[in-house]
Amino acid sequence: MIPFRTALGAVLRLRCPNCSQGNLFTDPNLLHLKNLDKMPHTCPHCGQDFKVEPEFYFGAMFISYILVAFIMFFIMGIDILLSGYLYLNELFLYLGIIALGYPYWFRVSRAIWLFIYVRWVQPNKNY
Template sequence: MRKGTKLYSILFNKCPYCHEGDFFVTKSAFNLKKFDQMHKNCSVCGQSFEPEPGFYTGSLYISYALYVAWIISTFVLFGVLLEIDVIAFLWGLIPSLIILTPFFFRVARRVWINIFVKYRPYSKK
């Protein structure tokens, strides 16, 4: 993955502006005490990670799309291709959705801010 792409910032927890500083405080989405804690600003370029109050409300739509994509892809895999019973599928799906919640939360926020912030190689703001 090459620096300078939005996908780099999203996948590697990096600032969307400079791709140097970390976006979330912890690297792991599964540290349940700190999975939702973000830096206020980038430690390298100073980019604000919360441009305005309520900015991440829109990331709920991204999160919803991630959940739908997960449900459809697992249904196609297990329900259609492997012909698993629908009830058995649901018993596996529900825990997977709960376990993936912190991961989807973080990815949705990084996608949302990357929609609005353009990459520029490091320069002091």
């Protein structure tokens, strides 16, 4: 098993959390929204199962919510700390940043969910 920090970097680069080499998604381009959720069944490099069970990535929805809420509170917190106030147009700017980053948040949430499974839940790690 690869070190924790390497695996975390692999998650941020949308790579396999088991080997950090194979792509998690068949189409790496984030602008191709039609293929946003298309993933291979197994890792092309190490054979890690990406389709663990039906509806496995349902839990990634909660990761996505936590991630986006954390980013928004972090950005708005920094803004309020520096300027003392959050203006309405700044709020719309931050919401726009979150909306534009949607493809990445969607995919990285799936990667984090799979990372949690591979790291702590997966019963036999004989890859």
